[in-house]
Amino acid sequence: MEYIYAALVIHKAGKKVDEATLKKVLEAAGVSADDARVKATVAALEGVNIDEAMKKAAAAPVAVAAAPAAAAGGEKKEEKKGKSAAEEKKSEEEAAAGLSALFG
Numbered sequence: 001m002e003y004i005y006a007a008l009v010i011h012k013a014g015k016k017v018d019e020a021t022l023k024k025v026l027e028a029a030g031v032s033a034d035d036a037r038v039k040a041t042v043a044a045l046e047g048v049n050i051d052e053a054m055k056k057a058a059a060a061p062v063a064v065a066a067a068p069a070a071a072a073g074g075e076k077k078e079e080k081k082g083k084s085a086a087e088e089k090k091s092e093e094e095a096a097a098g099l100s101a102l103f104g
Helices: 002-012 019-028 035-045 050-058 060-081 085-103
Strands: none
Touching (some): 002 019, 002 035, 002 050, 019 035
16 A cells, blocks of 8 residues: 555655656655565556546545445344343333433
């Protein structure tokens, strides 16, 4: 990831993302730059419109963030299966009593 981040910094500065510049940015950040990875990163970004790619990626976190929330909901359902209806109602009453203590 640090190679992509370095490339984004270079792009944001308005400079051409090339091997020498990418290596300099990585070394300035304290990363030991691997020449093969530097070359691969530059080659992968060749012909890519970075601004357009970032616009498309801006919408992606919404879908990704929804997945953990759905998984968390599934875990809660499994936990509730182990409780009886009476135990569940008692838990709800206790929660309501706790809330009423907060408000008077």
